[in-house]
Amino acid sequence: MACCLRPVLLVIVTAWLMLAVSAARSETLSIGKGEAARSQWTQMTPPAEGWTSVALPDDWSKRWSDFSGVVWYRLRFSVDEPDRPRDVMFDYWTLAGAVWLNGALLHRDASLVEPLSRSWNVTRLFTLSAPLLRKGENELLIRVSGLAGQQPGLGSVTLGAEGELRAQFSRIILLRHGVPMFGLALSAMLGLFFFVVWAMRRSETAYGWFALFALAWSAYLLNQLVESPWPFATSGQWARGTILAFTLACTAFFIFMFRFAERRFPRWEALIWSYFLLSSAILIFIPEERLEAARIILSISFVFLFLAISALFLALTWRSRRLDYIGLNLCNIVVLAIGVHDLSLFSGLIPGTMYVSGFASPLRAICMAVVLAWHFVGSLSRVERFNADLVAKVAVARQELAQTLGQQHELALAATRMEERAQLTHNLHDGLGGALVSNIALLEHDPARLAPERFLAMLKELRDELRLVIDVSSGESGEQRTIVEVLAPLRRRYGLLFESCDISCRWAIDELEDRTLSSRQSLDLTRFVQEGLTNVIKHSRATIVDVSARGEGGRLCLTIADNGRGFVAAGTEMKGAGLDSLQARAKRLGGKLTARSDPAGTHLQLVIPV
Amino acid sequence: MQARLSTILTRLGCAYEALHFAGCLVSARACLAARRFSMVLVDVGLPDGSGIDLVKDCRAANAAAPVLVITAWRQERVVLAALQAGADGYLLKERDDIEVALSIRSCLVGGAPIDPFVARRILELAAPAAASAALLSAPHAPQLTSRETEILGLVAKGLTNREIAEVLALSKLTVEVHVKNIYRKLAVGSRTEAVFEARGHGLLS
Structure with a gap:
C-alpha cells in the first residue's frame, strides 16, 4: 500500500518541511540533486558505471520502468567547518535501504532482499561529525532495494546544523507514526469492543458490521506502521493484503451504513459482496506485474464506494431527526470534506499547503465511537424507559388483578355463605323439618295409638336428624x-x-x-x-x-x-x-x-x- | 344426665348411696380427695376446665380404679387426649342406655370397652405415616405389637371382643388384656411427654 496514500503523505511531509524551512534561518539545505545507478540484488558496492543525474525526491520507475532491484544514489555536499556536526534527514526510501557517509556505514535496514524491510514511510535522522565529515566535498551513498510496482526510489534529503532538524523530525514522526498509531489503536479498540457487543447480542447486526469495518481498517493502517516484512513472504503479498483489508473495510462500512439506517437492500448488498469477492479474487490471483494497476483501480473504486454509501446514507436519513444519524452524517461529511479539500489542495485548485487527511482516520474513529455510543446509550435508555413503563404497568395490572381477585373472593365468599345457608335450610327443611312434620301429623291424627316407645323413637329420630344437620354444617363428619x-x-x-x-x-x-x-x-x-x-x-x-x-x-x-x-x-x-x-x-x-x-x-x- | 347415669348404675346393681356426683372440676377433685372410688365416670366438657385433667388426677390418685369418659365430644383429638391421659374407655352420651350400661358393666368387671372409631384413631396414631400431623408427632405414637394391631384392626371393623377371641383363637379375657395394654401404652406415651399435655389444654380451652 505504498501506492495509495503515497502522494498525499509525500505532500503533507513536504508541507511540514516547508513550514520548518520558513521558520529556520541559516544552514538548512535541501539536497535537490544527485546521481543514481542500477545494480543487482546482492551487490554491496556501488557500480562503477551507469550513473545518471536525478532530482530528489526520485521515483525510478518513471525512468527505468519495470526495474526491480537495487539503485544506488550518490549525493554530494561540501562542508567548511568539519568540526561542527551536521544533521542529515532522509524523508524515506522505498522499500529497504542502507546509507554510507564517505564510505562508512551509517545505517542498514534489517532485510535488503525479499522479503524486504518496509522503510517507505520511515523518516530517519543521522548526525554527521568528524572524522567522518571531511572538509570540502563529502559523499552520501544510499543503496535502495525496491520493486517496480511499488514506487521505488528515494525521498528528499535535508542537511542542517546539529539540532536544527530535530523539531521538524519530531513533527514528521508524529505525523507518519504517531497519528496512524493513534488511529490504529482507536480503530482496533472500537472494533474489538463492538465485536464483543455484537457477539453477545447478535440482533445488533450494525455493531457487528462496524466491528468488521473497524478491524479491517486497523489491518489496513498497519501498512503505514509496520517495518518488518512479517507475516508475509514477499512485499507483493503485503501490498495485496493491505488492499484486501481496505476493500473489506469499505464493504463492511457499506453494509454497516445500511444496518445502521435500519434498512436492508438485499440486491444491492449482494452486488457489493459480489464485487468484493471479485476484487479479492483479482487481488489474490493477479500476476505481480499487473498488481500496480489493479491496486490503483480497486482503491479508487472502493473510495468511490465509500463516498457513495456516505451520500446514500445521507439520502436515507435526510429527514430523520435522530441524533445518531445526524452525527454519522456530519462525520461522513467531515471525512468527505477532508478528502475534497486535500484533493483540491493536491491538484492545485486551491492555494496552500495544509493537508489534513492524515487526521481523517482517528477523527472518523472518534466520531464513530461517539455516534455508536450515543446509539448504544439510546438503546439502553429505551430499554430502561421500557422497563420503567413495564414496572408501572405491572404494578397497575397487579393492583387491578388484586382488586378483581378480591372482588371475586368476596363474591365467592358470599356465594359460599349463601350456599351454606341454603344447604343448612335445605337440611333443616328436609331432615329435621320433614321428621317433625310427619311426627306431628302422626300425633295429631292418632295420638291414642302412640306407644311410649314409638314416642321415644320419634324423639331419637329427631335427635339424629339434628345431629346430622349439625355435623354437616360444622363440617365435622361431612x-x-x-x-x-x-x-x-x-x-x-x-x-x-x-x-x-x-x-x-x-x-x-x-x-x-x-x-x-x-x-x-x-x-x-x-x-x-x-x-x-x-x-x-x-x-x-x-x-x-x-x-x-x-x-x-x-x-x-x-x-x-x-x-x-x-x-x-x-x-x-x-x-x-x-x-x-x-x-x-x-x-x-x-x-x-x-x-x-x-x-x-x-x-x-x-x-x-x- | 346425672339422673340417667344414676338410673343406669342402680340398674347395674350399684347402691344409690355409693354414687357421688360432682358438677365441676373443683368439687370433683374434692370428692376424689375425700374417698376412694371403685370407678370414675368423667365428662370432658366441665364448666371450670377439662375433664381430661381429672382423668389424670384419677390415675394419679388410684391407678386401679377404672376411669370411663362419657361425653358428647366426638372430635378425635379429644378422644385420643382422653385415652392418653389414662382413660379406660370412651363413651358417647348419645348412645342408648343399654349400650352405656354394657360398657360400664364391662369396665367394672375389668374389661376394656372400646369403640370401632376409637380403634381406628389409635391405629392411625400407631402408623405415623398414615397419622394426621395435626394429631400427634411420631415420638408420641405408641409402639404396638403385631397382635395388638391385629386386634385393633378387628375392632375397627366392628367385631366384638368375643368375636375377636373366636377369630384369633384366644380367650375373651386375653383380648381385653390386649385392649387394656393398648390404652396403657397410649397413657405412658402421654405421661412422659409434658408437651402433649400443654397441647391438650390448648385445644380444649
Missing part, C-alpha cells in the same frame, strides 16, 4: 365415609347387645372397602340397620341373625335375616310403622326394600346404588 366405616360401630354395638341377649349374630361384609357414602346416606343406612336389628332384638325372639353387606357392581346389597317368629306373630304395630319407616329410609337412599316374613323368620333385603 366427608365421605366408607361403608365399612359406617357399619363397624353398628356391628360392635349390636354385637355386644346380641351377646348380652344370647343371640348369635353373624356378619358378612364383602367387597366394600372402597365404597363411600355421604353423611345423609350414612345416617339413613345406619338407621335402617339399627331399626332392622332393634326389631330383631325386641320382637323376633330369634336366636340367629345374619347380616350381610355385599357390593354388587354399582349397588350395595344389605340383608338382615333372622330365624324369629315373623311380623305377623310379633303384632301389627311392628309390621305397620316399623316397615313403613324402613321403606321410607330405603326410598331416601334411592334403593329398594324387599321384606319377607313368615313364622320361620324374617328376611329384609335393601338394594341401594352407591
Whole structure:
C-alpha cells in the first residue's frame, strides 16, 4: 500500500518541511540533486558505471520502468567547518535501504532482499561529525532495494546544523507514526469492543458490521506502521493484503451504513459482496506485474464506494431527526470534506499547503465511537424507559388483578355463605323439618295409638336428624365415609347387645372397602340397620341373625335375616310403622326394600346404588 | 344426665348411696380427695376446665380404679387426649342406655370397652405415616405389637371382643388384656411427654 496514500503523505511531509524551512534561518539545505545507478540484488558496492543525474525526491520507475532491484544514489555536499556536526534527514526510501557517509556505514535496514524491510514511510535522522565529515566535498551513498510496482526510489534529503532538524523530525514522526498509531489503536479498540457487543447480542447486526469495518481498517493502517516484512513472504503479498483489508473495510462500512439506517437492500448488498469477492479474487490471483494497476483501480473504486454509501446514507436519513444519524452524517461529511479539500489542495485548485487527511482516520474513529455510543446509550435508555413503563404497568395490572381477585373472593365468599345457608335450610327443611312434620301429623291424627316407645323413637329420630344437620354444617363428619366405616360401630354395638341377649349374630361384609357414602346416606343406612336389628332384638325372639353387606357392581346389597317368629306373630304395630319407616329410609337412599316374613323368620333385603 | 347415669348404675346393681356426683372440676377433685372410688365416670366438657385433667388426677390418685369418659365430644383429638391421659374407655352420651350400661358393666368387671372409631384413631396414631400431623408427632405414637394391631384392626371393623377371641383363637379375657395394654401404652406415651399435655389444654380451652 505504498501506492495509495503515497502522494498525499509525500505532500503533507513536504508541507511540514516547508513550514520548518520558513521558520529556520541559516544552514538548512535541501539536497535537490544527485546521481543514481542500477545494480543487482546482492551487490554491496556501488557500480562503477551507469550513473545518471536525478532530482530528489526520485521515483525510478518513471525512468527505468519495470526495474526491480537495487539503485544506488550518490549525493554530494561540501562542508567548511568539519568540526561542527551536521544533521542529515532522509524523508524515506522505498522499500529497504542502507546509507554510507564517505564510505562508512551509517545505517542498514534489517532485510535488503525479499522479503524486504518496509522503510517507505520511515523518516530517519543521522548526525554527521568528524572524522567522518571531511572538509570540502563529502559523499552520501544510499543503496535502495525496491520493486517496480511499488514506487521505488528515494525521498528528499535535508542537511542542517546539529539540532536544527530535530523539531521538524519530531513533527514528521508524529505525523507518519504517531497519528496512524493513534488511529490504529482507536480503530482496533472500537472494533474489538463492538465485536464483543455484537457477539453477545447478535440482533445488533450494525455493531457487528462496524466491528468488521473497524478491524479491517486497523489491518489496513498497519501498512503505514509496520517495518518488518512479517507475516508475509514477499512485499507483493503485503501490498495485496493491505488492499484486501481496505476493500473489506469499505464493504463492511457499506453494509454497516445500511444496518445502521435500519434498512436492508438485499440486491444491492449482494452486488457489493459480489464485487468484493471479485476484487479479492483479482487481488489474490493477479500476476505481480499487473498488481500496480489493479491496486490503483480497486482503491479508487472502493473510495468511490465509500463516498457513495456516505451520500446514500445521507439520502436515507435526510429527514430523520435522530441524533445518531445526524452525527454519522456530519462525520461522513467531515471525512468527505477532508478528502475534497486535500484533493483540491493536491491538484492545485486551491492555494496552500495544509493537508489534513492524515487526521481523517482517528477523527472518523472518534466520531464513530461517539455516534455508536450515543446509539448504544439510546438503546439502553429505551430499554430502561421500557422497563420503567413495564414496572408501572405491572404494578397497575397487579393492583387491578388484586382488586378483581378480591372482588371475586368476596363474591365467592358470599356465594359460599349463601350456599351454606341454603344447604343448612335445605337440611333443616328436609331432615329435621320433614321428621317433625310427619311426627306431628302422626300425633295429631292418632295420638291414642302412640306407644311410649314409638314416642321415644320419634324423639331419637329427631335427635339424629339434628345431629346430622349439625355435623354437616360444622363440617365435622361431612366427608365421605366408607361403608365399612359406617357399619363397624353398628356391628360392635349390636354385637355386644346380641351377646348380652344370647343371640348369635353373624356378619358378612364383602367387597366394600372402597365404597363411600355421604353423611345423609350414612345416617339413613345406619338407621335402617339399627331399626332392622332393634326389631330383631325386641320382637323376633330369634336366636340367629345374619347380616350381610355385599357390593354388587354399582349397588350395595344389605340383608338382615333372622330365624324369629315373623311380623305377623310379633303384632301389627311392628309390621305397620316399623316397615313403613324402613321403606321410607330405603326410598331416601334411592334403593329398594324387599321384606319377607313368615313364622320361620324374617328376611329384609335393601338394594341401594352407591 | 346425672339422673340417667344414676338410673343406669342402680340398674347395674350399684347402691344409690355409693354414687357421688360432682358438677365441676373443683368439687370433683374434692370428692376424689375425700374417698376412694371403685370407678370414675368423667365428662370432658366441665364448666371450670377439662375433664381430661381429672382423668389424670384419677390415675394419679388410684391407678386401679377404672376411669370411663362419657361425653358428647366426638372430635378425635379429644378422644385420643382422653385415652392418653389414662382413660379406660370412651363413651358417647348419645348412645342408648343399654349400650352405656354394657360398657360400664364391662369396665367394672375389668374389661376394656372400646369403640370401632376409637380403634381406628389409635391405629392411625400407631402408623405415623398414615397419622394426621395435626394429631400427634411420631415420638408420641405408641409402639404396638403385631397382635395388638391385629386386634385393633378387628375392632375397627366392628367385631366384638368375643368375636375377636373366636377369630384369633384366644380367650375373651386375653383380648381385653390386649385392649387394656393398648390404652396403657397410649397413657405412658402421654405421661412422659409434658408437651402433649400443654397441647391438650390448648385445644380444649
